[in-house]
Amino acid sequence: MSQLRISRVTVTPVAFEDPPLLNVVGVHQPYALRAIVELHTDSGLLGLGETYADEVHLARLEAVAAGLPGHDAYDLHGLRRHVTDVLGRETGGGGASFGGMLDVDSAVDTVYSPFEVACLDLQGHAAGVPVSDLLGGAVRETVPFSGYLFYKWAGHPGFADDAWGEALTPAQLVEQAHRMVDGWGFGSLKLKGGVFAPEQECEAIEALRSAFPDMPLRLDPNGAWTVETSLKVAARLAGVVEYLEDPTPGIPGMAAVAAGTDVPLATNMCVIAMEHLPPAIAQDAVQVVLSDHHLWGGLKKSALLGGITEVWGMGLSMHSNSHLGVSLAAMVHLAAATPNLTYACDTHYPWKTQDVITDGVLSFVDGSVAVPTTPGLGVTLDRDRLGELHELYLSCGVRRREDTVYMRSIQPDFEVNTARW
Ligand SMILES: O=C([O-])C(=O)C[C@H](O)[C@@H](O)C(=O)[O-]
Numbered sequence: 001m002s003q004l005r006i007s008r009v010t011v012t013p014v015a016f017e018d019p020p021l022l023n024v025v026g027v028h029q030p031y032a033l034r035a036i037v038e039l040h041t042d043s044g045l046l047g048l049g050e051t052y053a054d055e056v057h058l059a060r061l062e063a064v065a066a067g068l069p070g071h072d073a074y075d076l077h078g079l080r081r082h083v084t085d086v087l088g089r090e091t092g093g094g095g096a097s098f099g100g101m102l103d104v105d106s107a108v109d110t111v112y113s114p115f116e117v118a119c120l121d122l123q124g125h126a127a128g129v130p131v132s133d134l135l136g137g138a139v140r141e142t143v144p145f146s147g148y149l150f151y152k153w154a155g156h157p158g159f160a161d162d163a164w165g166e167a168l169t170p171a172q173l174v175e176q177a178h179r180m181v182d183g184w185g186f187g188s189l190k191l192k193g194g195v196f197a198p199e200q201e202c203e204a205i206e207a208l209r210s211a212f213p214d215m216p217l218r219l220d221p222n223g224a225w226t227v228e229t230s231l232k233v234a235a236r237l238a239g240v241v242e243y244l245e246d247p248t249p250g251i252p253g254m255a256a257v258a259a260g261t262d263v264p265l266a267t268n269m270c271v272i273a274m275e276h277l278p279p280a281i282a283q284d285a286v287q288v289v290l291s292d293h294h295l296w297g298g299l300k301k302s303a304l305l306g307g308i309t310e311v312w313g314m315g316l317s318m319h320s321n322s323h324l325g326v327s328l329a330a331m332v333h334l335a336a337a338t339p340n341l342t343y344a345c346d347t348h349y350p351w352k353t354q355d356v357i358t359d360g361v362l363s364f365v366d367g368s369v370a371v372p373t374t375p376g377l378g379v380t381l382d383r384d385r386l387g388e389l390h391e392l393y394l395s396c397g398v399r400r401r402e403d404t405v406y407m408r409s410i411q412p413d414f415e416v417n418t419a420r421w
């Protein structure tokens with residue numbers, strides 16, 4: 001029997017405190033959800049994966065997990081067949097929605113991803129090599145991340161203010177940026193826009209430019225603008241931003257903007273699966289694709305995306321959602337082993353105060369995380385922390401990401417701002 005025969009699988013939903021970060025569809029709830037996948041072998045090895053924990057997704061993870069004991073962790077094609085079979089049988093294979101921000105058609109990719117990562121973690125432990133080696137080897141020893149700035153309230157209504165304080169004005173955002181740069185050493189900054197009118201968000205970018213004259217800057221309004229508005233913003237911020245991310249929704253809209261500006265356009269909204277690449281390439285709609293192994297079907301398929309973008313002369317960056325340390329480790333190994341991933345990656349990591357892994361392995365130095373060189377992902381599950389965050393999941397009442405629903409509980413007349421301006 002293979003040493004990598006999976007003997008036991010657990011999927012543990014966890015919740016962690018999340019600040020009131022504003023975006024085009026509303027505001028983050030007081031708790032963000034994740035699911036931690038553990039694959040155990042009889043030989044005592046443990047492989048870890050992390051993914052979303054919205055209840056539909058969680059039910060799918062559990063259905064897949066139930067059939068995994070006995071599976072060989074080297075057999076990733078078989079794993080994918082198993083996920084496809086289970087989803088086809090139990091759910092009809094339809095899409096899942098993650099809080100209105102992302103509608104994911106490719107349920108197989110999102111469900112397969114944490115199991116694939118956990119299998120690669122197991123393979124790394126068995127072979128005594130880091131996951132980056134299983135992806136072709138690290139081409140960089142450290143992976144740079146960008147500081148992710150958000151407009152935010154001082155605290156969630158009914159909760160104490162968080163440590164970051166309010167950020168609704170350019171001056172407050174500059175203060176937030178200083179804190180990110182001083183605390184983590186980030187060498188580039190991204191502002192989550194789509195919250196205020198575009199003129200106001202341009203003023204914020206210009207204030208950041210004055211405060212950080214040499215810092216690459218990005219603005220991402222998640223499709224809040226029309227094509228015409230996007231072109232006006234692109235003209236105003238040309239030479240100021242390294243790229244504009246999803247200024248307007250959809251591939252044709254992005255193509256219309258791209259035709260009228262030299263500012264590179266990036267996306268994690270209109271190209272989020274392999275089938276979106278041919279039309280986007282044919283229309284020259286995007287110049288930078290944001291990969292995300294949680295959405296794109298794991299680490300190996302994300303590495304393939306790297307190859308495709310290289311062939312087509314597109315840039316590659318990396319997207320993030322609120323996440324914990326297991327995902328950060330996977331992102332770091334993937335980024336380290338993807339030669340053309342030359343933009344600093346996104347991460348929500350500074351916004352959280354809790355984790356499920358032990359401290360010390362993944363730290364930010366000069367905005368970068370050193371690629372773990374120990375076997376597998378290189379992170380260790382802290383069972384006490386996992387237990388605490390699972391208890392928080394059970395007691396917090398949140399069962400899916402619902403930025404709009406939560407925002408309307410505070411501002412009943414809130415409208416989703418997609419293509420509003
Ligand atoms: O780059 C992006 O579009 C994101 O990071 C999406 C996230 O959902 C972000 O908007 C957030 O956390 O509110």
Ligand SMILES: [Mg+2]
Nearest residue numbers: 220245246268
């Ligand atoms: Mg984005």
